[in-house]
Amino acid sequence: MYQEKMRKIRNIPKLSAKWANIFVPFILSCLMSGIISLINLLRNIGWYDGFIDLWLKNWMISWSMAFPIVLLLLPWVRRFVGIFVDISHLKSSK
Known part of the structure; x- marks a missing residue:
C-alpha cells in the first residue's frame, strides 16, 4: 500500500529518479529567474498598471535562457563543489 502511494500523486505516476537531473534545474531556474x-x-521601473504583463514577458525571456545555461553549467558546478565537499557517497549510490 505504501509503495503504491509513493508511485502516484493523485493518480498520476511519478517520474523515475533519472528525471531529477532535468526536473530540479527546471524548477530552480524557473524560481530564480522569476524572483530576480x-x-x-521593481527596482528599475517600480509598480504600475501593466507591471504584471511586463514582468511575465521578461520572466519567460529570462527563463528561456536560464534553463539551458543551468543544464550546461551543472556538471562543471558539481565537479567544482566536489573539490570542497566529499560527495563520494553520491557517486557510489548511482
Missing part, C-alpha cells in the same frame, strides 16, 4: 526578474523590474 521581479526584483530587477
Whole structure:
C-alpha cells in the first residue's frame, strides 16, 4: 500500500529518479529567474498598471535562457563543489 502511494500523486505516476537531473534545474531556474526578474523590474521601473504583463514577458525571456545555461553549467558546478565537499557517497549510490 505504501509503495503504491509513493508511485502516484493523485493518480498520476511519478517520474523515475533519472528525471531529477532535468526536473530540479527546471524548477530552480524557473524560481530564480522569476524572483530576480521581479526584483530587477521593481527596482528599475517600480509598480504600475501593466507591471504584471511586463514582468511575465521578461520572466519567460529570462527563463528561456536560464534553463539551458543551468543544464550546461551543472556538471562543471558539481565537479567544482566536489573539490570542497566529499560527495563520494553520491557517486557510489548511482
